[in-house]
Amino acid sequence: MDKYSRGKATTASEVATLTLPDAKVELPIRIGTENERSVDISELRSESGYITLDEGYGNTGACSSEICFIDGEQGILRYRGYPIEQLAENSRFTEVAWLLISGELPTQSQAADFSALLTEYELLHEGLRHHFEGFPPDAHPMAMLSTMINAASCYHPDLLELTDDDHLMEAAAKLMSKVRTIAAFSYRKSKGQPIVYPDPALSYCRNFLHMMFSIPYAQYEASPTMVRALTLFLLLHAEHEQNCSTSTVRMVGSSGANLFASVAAAVCALWGPLHGGANVEVMRMLEQIQDSGASVREIVDRAKSGDSFRLMGFGHRVYKNFDPRALILKKAADDLFSEMGKADPLLQIAEELEEIALNDEYFIERKLYPNVDFYSGIILRAMGIPRNMFTVMFAIGRMPGWIAHWREQFHAADRIHRPRQLYIGPTKRDYVPMDQRR
Numbered sequence: 001m002d003k004y005s006r007g008k009a010t011t012a013s014e015v016a017t018l019t020l021p022d023a024k025v026e027l028p029i030r031i032g033t034e035n036e037r038s039v040d041i042s043e044l045r046s047e048s049g050y051i052t053l054d055e056g057y058g059n060t061g062a063c064s065s066e067i068c069f070i071d072g073e074q075g076i077l078r079y080r081g082y083p084i085e086q087l088a089e090n091s092r093f094t095e096v097a098w099l100l101i102s103g104e105l106p107t108q109s110q111a112a113d114f115s116a117l118l119t120e121y122e123l124l125h126e127g128l129r130h131h132f133e134g135f136p137p138d139a140h141p142m143a144m145l146s147t148m149i150n151a152a153s154c155y156h157p158d159l160l161e162l163t164d165d166d167h168l169m170e171a172a173a174k175l176m177s178k179v180r181t182i183a184a185f186s187y188r189k190s191k192g193q194p195i196v197y198p199d200p201a202l203s204y205c206r207n208f209l210h211m212m213f214s215i216p217y218a219q220y221e222a223s224p225t226m227v228r229a230l231t232l233f234l235l236l237h238a239e240h241e242q243n244c245s246t247s248t249v250r251m252v253g254s255s256g257a258n259l260f261a262s263v264a265a266a267v268c269a270l271w272g273p274l275h276g277g278a279n280v281e282v283m284r285m286l287e288q289i290q291d292s293g294a295s296v297r298e299i300v301d302r303a304k305s306g307d308s309f310r311l312m313g314f315g316h317r318v319y320k321n322f323d324p325r326a327l328i329l330k331k332a333a334d335d336l337f338s339e340m341g342k343a344d345p346l347l348q349i350a351e352e353l354e355e356i357a358l359n360d361e362y363f364i365e366r367k368l369y370p371n372v373d374f375y376s377g378i379i380l381r382a383m384g385i386p387r388n389m390f391t392v393m394f395a396i397g398r399m400p401g402w403i404a405h406w407r408e409q410f411h412a413a414d415r416i417h418r419p420r421q422l423y424i425g426p427t428k429r430d431y432v433p434m435d436q437r438r
């Protein structure tokens, strides 16, 4: 791998002037490579005694990063400068993983070496495999995934302190490969079915489907359209800059915690319904529409009525034009269903919902477009992946992005992340002995 070189924001000639009740502070303006502008407040407290307050970090840049660019107004998503549409059209998931982690598209030999590593590492140590026996049958696959990633680190103590980029790429390949096996094994365990070992002759995506759905006496044959849909699902989820789980990787990694521990923490962050669980909510909503017999128009009207009900899979904090990932996944869903020759009634409801909402003034005014979750659940369902595995699938896809951020921070040798707070608790008070408390 090429030696890592870190990009730099440029410093503008103008400065921002902040007028406080008791001081005026000049703050540098830093400009990113896509001309995004930021005010650098890192010296604000030492110069004035003030901190900034931004609950939920909606307007806080926590780092500079070279990995992913998003322009939500224009519906742009690029990994390392490459438009997501071009990567979706031309790339394999493992190629995108290499790009995200290393910074450059792999050469033919780098791609072949990386694939060979992914194959070499796909088996779990027998000791690690026995950990599955300890989980109850109804254990949630996300709990198993996070636990097993940490447990895997116990079997690879040589990867706990990474020395250089080759060593890091070995750890990345082990993590990506084993996570796929762990995910499939946890599904088999939850179904009470025997574990299916990986097949070294198969590609990353095809091998996953094999471990999920083959049975000892019949190999599962995934069609090229199915493999393509899975590739797109993983590739489109591979990276999305400073979201909750990626920020978790950077936060945990900033303490010097190893890659496995940092990624296990990210899996826990992703588990939350406000983050990785949105496509599950979309499926629930579509099923409720189907079961209730309500018309799609009635549901849209309800979402507009101002009560707490929202159309799941619509709107995005960042994308205010369209979510480019949703366009690509919609096409993949259409291809999959036309190949399968049967329409999923939920897809028909989803399409009707999209059609009505996109032409409705309420949604147009508020710039509410279908997001990636709107179609991803339908695709996973068509593959036969159960709902409680949806977030695990997201985690497999996001793995390269998490690793890339861990690596970027590792090389930057940032300080430990330690936000400040505005204290709003009681002021000083004296201890009251227990017999005098009421």
Ligand code: ACO
Pocket (backbone or CB within 6 Å): 274, 275, 278, 303, 304, 309, 310, 311, 312, 313, 314, 315, 316, 317, 318, 366, 368, 371, 372, 373
């Ligand atoms: N259905 C109906 N109305 C909506 C929706 C929706 N899905 N989303 C936003 N609105 C309305 C709000 O009621 C609000 O209306 P108002 O101005 O009349 O009060 C306006 O649009 C702005 O809403 P905000 O909540 O301020 O928008 P924000 O950008 O903060 O929220 C979010 C983005 C959370 C994604 C929101 O659109 C939503 O809840 N969507 C449904 C859940 C969902 O699909 N989540 C997945 C997100 S993608 C991902 O995480 C990978």
